Amino acid sequence: MSDRPPSNARPSNFEIVCRTGCARLGRLKTLHGTFETPIFMPVGTNANVKLMRSDDLKRVGASIILSNAYHVAVRPGLEVIELHGGLHNFMAWDGGILTDSGGFQMFSLKNFRKVSDEGVTFVSPYDGSKLFLTPELSMDIQRTLGSDIVMVLDHCPPIDVGYTEALDATRRTHEWAERCLKRGVKEGQLLFAIAQGGAFEDLRRASARYLSEKDFDGFAVGGLSLGEPFEMTLRLAHATVSELPDDRPRYFMGGGSPRTIIELVAIGIDMFDSVYPTRLARHGAALTSEGRLNIKASRYRKDLSPIDHRCDCLVCRNYTRSYIHHLLNRGETLAGMLLTYHNLYYMFRFMERVRESILNGTLEEMRREVAEIYEERRG
Amino acid sequence: MSDRPPSNARPSNFEIVCRTGCARLGRLKTLHGTFETPIFMPVGTNANVKLMRSDDLKRVGASIILSNAYHVAVRPGLEVIELHGGLHNFMAWDGGILTDSGGFQMFSLKNFRKVSDEGVTFVSPYDGSKLFLTPELSMDIQRTLGSDIVMVLDHCPPIDVGYTEALDATRRTHEWAERCLKRGVKEGQLLFAIAQGGAFEDLRRASARYLSEKDFDGFAVGGLSLGEPFEMTLRLAHATVSELPDDRPRYFMGGGSPRTIIELVAIGIDMFDSVYPTRLARHGAALTSEGRLNIKASRYRKDLSPIDHRCDCLVCRNYTRSYIHHLLNRGETLAGMLLTYHNLYYMFRFMERVRESILNGTLEEMRREVAEIYEERRG
Ligand SMILES: [Zn+2]
Ligand SMILES: [Zn+2]
Numbered sequence: 001m002s003d004r005p006p007s008n009a010r011p012s013n014f015e016i017v018c019r020t021g022c023a024r025l026g027r028l029k030t031l032h033g034t035f036e037t038p039i040f041m042p043v044g045t046n047a048n049v050k051l052m053r054s055d056d057l058k059r060v061g062a063s064i065i066l067s068n069a070y071h072v073a074v075r076p077g078l079e080v081i082e083l084h085g086g087l088h089n090f091m092a093w094d095g096g097i098l099t100d101s102g103g104f105q106m107f108s109l110k111n112f113r114k115v116s117d118e119g120v121t122f123v124s125p126y127d128g129s130k131l132f133l134t135p136e137l138s139m140d141i142q143r144t145l146g147s148d149i150v151m152v153l154d155h156c157p158p159i160d161v162g163y164t165e166a167l168d169a170t171r172r173t174h175e176w177a178e179r180c181l182k183r184g185v186k187e188g189q190l191l192f193a194i195a196q197g198g199a200f201e202d203l204r205r206a207s208a209r210y211l212s213e214k215d216f217d218g219f220a221v222g223g224l225s226l227g228e229p230f231e232m233t234l235r236l237a238h239a240t241v242s243e244l245p246d247d248r249p250r251y252f253m254g255g256g257s258p259r260t261i262i263e264l265v266a267i268g269i270d271m272f273d274s275v276y277p278t279r280l281a282r283h284g285a286a287l288t289s290e291g292r293l294n295i296k297a298s299r300y301r302k303d304l305s306p307i308d309h310r311c312d313c314l315v316c317r318n319y320t321r322s323y324i325h326h327l328l329n330r331g332e333t334l335a336g337m338l339l340t341y342h343n344l345y346y347m348f349r350f351m352e353r354v355r356e357s358i359l360n361g362t363l364e365e366m367r368r369e370v371a372e373i374y375e376e377r378r379g
Numbered sequence: 380m381s382d383r384p385p386s387n388a389r390p391s392n393f394e395i396v397c398r399t400g401c402a403r404l405g406r407l408k409t410l411h412g413t414f415e416t417p418i419f420m421p422v423g424t425n426a427n428v429k430l431m432r433s434d435d436l437k438r439v440g441a442s443i444i445l446s447n448a449y450h451v452a453v454r455p456g457l458e459v460i461e462l463h464g465g466l467h468n469f470m471a472w473d474g475g476i477l478t479d480s481g482g483f484q485m486f487s488l489k490n491f492r493k494v495s496d497e498g499v500t501f502v503s504p505y506d507g508s509k510l511f512l513t514p515e516l517s518m519d520i521q522r523t524l525g526s527d528i529v530m531v532l533d534h535c536p537p538i539d540v541g542y543t544e545a546l547d548a549t550r551r552t553h554e555w556a557e558r559c560l561k562r563g564v565k566e567g568q569l570l571f572a573i574a575q576g577g578a579f580e581d582l583r584r585a586s587a588r589y590l591s592e593k594d595f596d597g598f599a600v601g602g603l604s605l606g607e608p609f610e611m612t613l614r615l616a617h618a619t620v621s622e623l624p625d626d627r628p629r630y631f632m633g634g635g636s637p638r639t640i641i642e643l644v645a646i647g648i649d650m651f652d653s654v655y656p657t658r659l660a661r662h663g664a665a666l667t668s669e670g671r672l673n674i675k676a677s678r679y680r681k682d683l684s685p686i687d688h689r690c691d692c693l694v695c696r697n698y699t700r701s702y703i704h705h706l707l708n709r710g711e712t713l714a715g716m717l718l719t720y721h722n723l724y725y726m727f728r729f730m731e732r733v734r735e736s737i738l739n740g741t742l743e744e745m746r747r748e749v750a751e752i753y754e755e756r757r758g
Pocket of ligand 2: 693724
């Protein structure tokens with residue numbers, strides 16, 4: 001079913017422009033634009049980045065977002081997306097879209113699914129309806145969605161499973177990855193594999209090595225950022241990355257706080273996604289050059305400064321902390337809208353600085369600065 | 380305390396450009412712009428129009444909004460607004476602001492207040508703190524807020540009170556109006572009186588007549604749109620308007636559905652405010668050239684048309700009914716944001732058409748068209 005020419009005939013979609021240490025400045029070409037890496041992707045699970053219109057997403061600097069094939073296939077359903085001619089039209093978003101395959105929902109919806117080697121059966125928490133998701137179906141769904149980057153169906157176990165279970169999930173992930181590759185994607189779509197391996201470095205390395213030999217356009221580090229200590233995230237991500245081919249993009253799934261990003265860029269990760277900036281915003285917190293601020297705190301009641309005095313976003317140019325504090329205090333959703341806008345703008349400026357620091361060889365200085373203003377946090 | 384020159388020295392801030400029947404096309408000059416009437420004012424009770432940034436408010440065509448002196452004085456409190464140099468800066472809104480005085484809260488917060496001739500004591504539903512609001516204090520608050528149009532403190536009784544109570548509220552409203560006039564406003568601020576009179580035509584006429592003789596910049600019809608049948612609204616508003624001076628703006632408080640507006644424009648009303656378009660939006664309903672549509676309804680699940688095929692707003696140019704239906708279905712706030720944007724855009728285009736129809740003498744045709752697509756509704 002693959003429409004793609006064989007790999008030796010295909011030009012590479014990823015180019016590394018410059019390096020500093022293990023960090024890489026790259027360019028990734030997709031059907032909806034060429035993106036500079038390291039890159040951050042906001043999360044739009046239900047076919048929308050919460051509280052952001054697509055024109056505002058563009059305005060803050062988003063170029064590619066993440067959406068979830070499984071969620072979208074359940075609601076509104078594939079036939080609705082197909083009528084629109086794909087997810088881009090449905091969401092009115094002409095930038096890039098990476099879709100997760102449904103693998104992560106095997107973790108997050110663990111009470112609503114049953115896994116076998118053939119595939120996974122999900123029972124909808126909404127209406128009890130069943131979906132039998134196979135690697136082949138996941139490919140077909142993402143083909144219909146028209147994703148720019150398609151993720152293989154993987155088996156993502158909790159981080160605390162034992163060796164046997166981790167090994168089994170890894171083996172299954174590999175078999176599924178090959179089935180995805182065989183099913184293929186549409187011409188121009190990129191297909192990324194996902195390395196697993198639980199909390200075990202040898203499995204992590206083996207998984208990366210195994211997948212590296214196959215013809216994928218990029219590789220993801222899966223099954224991390226699930227609550228484990230950051231030191232462990234870093235160690236296991238490093239084990240994976242050390243066995244991945246140097247010339248393909250590397251995507252760390254589900255992590256994207258400034259601290260997470262800068263540390264993982266330093267070990268050679270190119271792509272990130274996270275609900276971190278948007279979720280924080282909805283809880284009243286801002287990412288700033290002074291670190292994370294809880295604008296709900298009473299000390300901001302009369303603070304006439306912008307959220308971040310170093311930020312030139314629409315929100316910082318117009319609104320005071322005092323005003324946003326007032327909106328939070330009154331439960332006005334506009335607060336979350338303004339904070340989401342600013343936090344995403346902040347993240348994209350942050351990524352610009354990360355890329356500049358790779359170009360200038362000042363990544364180490366930036367790392368120290370970020371470590372100073374942000375504590376270690378998940379995200 | 381009034382900084383204004385005496386009325387005979389002041390140029391009029393209102394000019395009538397053209398008439399058709401009793402309807403008037405006018406121009407109202409304020410400190411933050413000159414606005415064409417009939418005009419619609421969106422409601423921003425807690426110093427924000429729900430789900431709308433101020434730049435988007437501009438973009439949809441809002442030129443003046445309503446806010447509530449009482450609510451804002453309670454939260455965030457006057458000292459916060461004063462620090463910002465007024466409500467405009469606080470909200471990042473450089474268009475017009477009309478502030479209601481707190482009179483309406485005597486109706487809406489009726490379990491939290493005690494009225495005497497001297498003023499009204501509010502007990503905060505939040506923390507039990509008390510505010511003794513007098514006509515003088517209401518003027519001082521609105522001076523600090525920097526409102527473009529200041530409303531007198533009035534006594535707004537429920538629509539179903541008997542004659543004695545209505546008479547008493549009307550008498551008190553008159554006394555308070557005179558105290559407001561005496562306290563005065565800042566130079567450039569406009570001061571509007573509010574005519575009351577309950578459900579009694581003779582009291583309505585008497586109230587309008589009494590206030591007409593005073594030096595107010597405009598006159599409001601108060602105490603209506605409180606749940607009474609629309610036929611009654613129309614009859615009582617007409618009684619009021621028939622006694623108001625012809626050369627001053629007339630503002631119908633708290634009503635603003637398309638049907639309400641067109642009928643009241645026809646009897647000579649110039650200004651409207653209502654939560655109607657914004658509240659409907661948050662409940663999933665759209666105002667369109669086909670009337671009011673409930674986008675939550677399952678028939679829109681696969682509807683690829685825009686909310687309104689005759690609308691050229693940002694939302695209608697980009698999103699389908701199907702997409703917004705999906706967002707509503709998933710409880711995504713973006714649905715309310717998109718619908719609010721469209722509904723307000725719709726209202727301002729509607730007001731443009733109302734003004735054109737006065738200019739062209741086609742108001743009657745437009746009235747029939749509106750009556751056809753919208754049933755009689757409160758708003
Ligand atoms: Zn900002
Ligand atoms: Zn529209």
